[in-house]
Amino acid sequence: MNTKIKHFAIVGGGTAGWSAAAMLARRFAGQSIAITLVESPEHATIGVGEATVPAITQVHKQLGIDEQAMLVATDATFKLGIEFRDWRVPGEKFFHPFSDFGVPIEGKAFYHAWLCMQQEAKLESHTGNPLEHYSLCASLAQAGKFSLPNNHASTPLAWYGYAYHFDGAKYANFLRDYAQQLGVAYTKGTVSAFVKNPTSGNIDCLVLSDGAQLKADFFIDCTGFKSRLLAQEYGEPFCDWSHWLPCNKAVVVQTAANPTPPPYTISTALDSGWAWSIPLKSRTGNGYVFSDNHITEDQAASQLLRHVTGKPINDPRVITFRAGMRENFWVKNCAAVGLASGFIEPLESTSISMIHTAIGKIIEHLPNGCLDPKATEHANHLNRLEYERIRDFILLHYWLSDRTGSNFWKQFNELSLPDTLQYKIDQWLTNAQLVILEQESFQAQSWLAMYSGFKRYPLSYAIDAPMSTTVRDVSAKMRAAIVKGVSHAPYHHEFLSTLYETDAATQ
Numbered sequence: 001m002n003t004k005i006k007h008f009a010i011v012g013g014g015t016a017g018w019s020a021a022a023m024l025a026r027r028f029a030g031q032s033i034a035i036t037l038v039e040s041p042e043h044a045t046i047g048v049g050e051a052t053v054p055a056i057t058q059v060h061k062q063l064g065i066d067e068q069a070m071l072v073a074t075d076a077t078f079k080l081g082i083e084f085r086d087w088r089v090p091g092e093k094f095f096h097p098f099s100d101f102g103v104p105i106e107g108k109a110f111y112h113a114w115l116c117m118q119q120e121a122k123l124e125s126h127t128g129n130p131l132e133h134y135s136l137c138a139s140l141a142q143a144g145k146f147s148l149p150n151n152h153a154s155t156p157l158a159w160y161g162y163a164y165h166f167d168g169a170k171y172a173n174f175l176r177d178y179a180q181q182l183g184v185a186y187t188k189g190t191v192s193a194f195v196k197n198p199t200s201g202n203i204d205c206l207v208l209s210d211g212a213q214l215k216a217d218f219f220i221d222c223t224g225f226k227s228r229l230l231a232q233e234y235g236e237p238f239c240d241w242s243h244w245l246p247c248n249k250a251v252v253v254q255t256a257a258n259p260t261p262p263p264y265t266i267s268t269a270l271d272s273g274w275a276w277s278i279p280l281k282s283r284t285g286n287g288y289v290f291s292d293n294h295i296t297e298d299q300a301a302s303q304l305l306r307h308v309t310g311k312p313i314n315d316p317r318v319i320t321f322r323a324g325m326r327e328n329f330w331v332k333n334c335a336a337v338g339l340a341s342g343f344i345e346p347l348e349s350t351s352i353s354m355i356h357t358a359i360g361k362i363i364e365h366l367p368n369g370c371l372d373p374k375a376t377e378h379a380n381h382l383n384r385l386e387y388e389r390i391r392d393f394i395l396l397h398y399w400l401s402d403r404t405g406s407n408f409w410k411q412f413n414e415l416s417l418p419d420t421l422q423y424k425i426d427q428w429l430t431n432a433q434l435v436i437l438e439q440e441s442f443q444a445q446s447w448l449a450m451y452s453g454f455k456r457y458p459l460s461y462a463i464d465a466p467m468s469t470t471v472r473d474v475s476a477k478m479r480a481a482i483v484k485g486v487s488h489a490p491y492h493h494e495f496l497s498t499l500y501e502t503d504a505a506t507q
Contacts, residue, residue: 003217005369013222015168017037035179075283076167076280079098082267086269088400098162102134113474115432137160140263158485165265202333206219223340234331246291247345288304289345393447424447
């Protein structure tokens with residue numbers, strides 16, 4: 001009979017470690033379960049995970065976190081999506097919102113009607129209506145405005161999600177304070193060795209550099225790219241995806257705060273990769289994700305400094321990574337969370353979300369609080385699917401691009417895609433079908449945003465859609481409602497000022 005887990009040991013801090021501590025402490029509150037986090041003072045965290053996706057708001061609700069307190073503590077701003085600049089070709093841009101587009105017309109998905117409108121506009125030599133016009137979320141973002149959504153409104157046009165931009169280090173500290181209030185023990189120390197059970201292969205305890213030992217029933221590896229437990233102790237193989245996603249470095253720099261920060265992340269395609277701009281209340285985070293097969297670190301830093309707006313407030317630094325994942329994120333009584341498990345790249349801000357889902361899988365796959373090899377195997381299966389689905393969505397951005405100005409972008413023209421991604425693309429181009437598979441992080445509206453933004457439309461427009469007169473009439477009403485909604489919303493910086501001032505007044 002498996003031993004019931006009474007003590008979790010988390011190795012490593014940062015967002016991964018303290019997210020694990022917070023979520024475990026909340027889940028097992030009131031039970032006789034100890035949670036200890038060990039963090040080495042010798043190792044700094046990466047500290048650039050500043051953009052998120054809407055799933056984080058649900059995690060915070062489950063934790064009972066006060067949103068305003070978190071926002072103020074982390075210098076946060078709001079995020080309604082990502083603006084992609086120069087990705088299809090230089091000079092063009094499109095928006096990936098945290099919402100669907102339009103509402104069904106006569107029981108048919110809106111995008112079917114929109115595709116027919118696009119075809120009619122093409123035949124009539126008109127430019128047509130951008131899909132983004134039918135998203136309140138996208139329209140708010142492009143107007144520089146923000147308002148909390150009413151996802152209980154009678155019309156789906158008013159439904160949308162939002163996420164945050166925040167200081168990653170301050171966010172980890174916020175979670176640390178939260179977790180410690182729930183009883184998580186915090187130990188500073190460097191792990192020098194692990195003691196394994198010779199029969200089961202499970203880790204029995206970890207040994208710190210000062211000789212102290214910490215015994216536990218379950219260990220969570222949050223040691224970043226080092227993957228101190230999963231890779232070094234258990235030798236878990238790494239699935240390398242660099243042949244699909246060749247970017248392997250990022251140069252990062254911070255610039256002065258924008259007094260009117262946009263409520264979205266900006267991603268701009270460059271010659272050898274892409275650059276991000278993430279607006280916080282106190283500063284702007286910038287980075288250039290690139291392949292060192294096409295550009296040197298010094299060249300990338302120079303390009304980034306020429307690209308950014310605002311005065312740099314620190315020196316550029318380089319982060320090295322490799323796209324891929326550990327074959328299993330959970331072995332014996334050890335599971336890896338965050339970078340210790342794998343990394344794709346920050347193009348769609350999925351890193352923190354994947355931390356949260358990994359912890360969720362750990363909690364969900366401990367039946368009756370005990371280890372079960374079959375449950376562990378299922379958790380690993382779900383984790384692989386999640387990573388592969390995100391990999392496919394990220395790769396889609398590169399493959400859809402029509403940029404040909406450098407060898408970096410040309411390499412995607414003849415790339416052999418994963419079968420799952422090829423199938424999705426084929427179904428869209430031939431049948432106008434948005435295929436969503438198990439464990440997808442990005443749903444149909446996100447794939448639609450990509451196909452639309454990159455102007456990849458189905459080869460056949462023989463789509464069962466409502467009559468064109470009905471489509472035009474209903475679409476015009478949708479657009480008018482969205483324009484009216486945007487007109488009543490405050491500007492993002494005004495919303496933030498009210499939020500921060502209200503917090504200051506209550507101190």
